[in-house]
Amino acid sequence: MKVAELFETMDVSLRMRLWGKYVxxxxxxxxxxFLVLSIxxxxxxxxxxxxxxxPLFVLAFLVIAVPGLLFVAAFSLACPMVMPVPLYQFLFAGYWLWGNLFLKQQVLPTLSRTILTPSGSVIANGFFSTNxxxxxxxxxxxxxxxxxxLVSVAAMVMIALERFLKWQQFH
Structure with a gap:
């Protein structure tokens, strides 16, 4: 945090820094x-x-967990660029509960049973008949x-973030 000027003095492009942070x-x-699931x-x-x-475990990890992690990591890099970090943390905690854990909730609309669920429950259920x-x-x-x-939205967020940061550099 607060080291953008230092990074801008380095001979590394904005795209490389952004994708380095993402990776x-x-x-x-x-x-x-992965370590916890390895247990x-x-x-x-x-x-x-x-x-x-x-190999089945590694395949399941890549198929179930990685798309959601790509999605959440993209938003976790992009959102603090446009809002204060404590606000993002509060909103993210609420989103995670609302979008992933309210599975049996019938009153409040939720993302938990949709294709936008980053927890991987829809992917696991479709491929492996879980839950x-x-x-x-x-x-x-x-x-x-x-x-x-999930992967497409993550890519679009990263592309939008890169363009926003380039725009921010010149304005």
């Missing part, structure tokens, strides 16, 4: 999540004694649509 943010969130993988491996658990009691049956096409929408 760093992704790695910083993926590694702990579960180890438990499943110990119970099944099948090495097939490892069927809460989400019902999710077709595979909805899971694919969720992956495409």
């Amino acid at each position: 760093g943010t992704l790695i910083a969130t993926c590694v702990p999540l 579960f993988m180890g438990y499943i491996y110990a119970a099944s004694q099948s090495l097939l658990v490892i 069927t009691e809460i989400l019902g049956t999710t077709p595979v096409s909805a899971s694919i649509a969720s992956m495409i929408v």
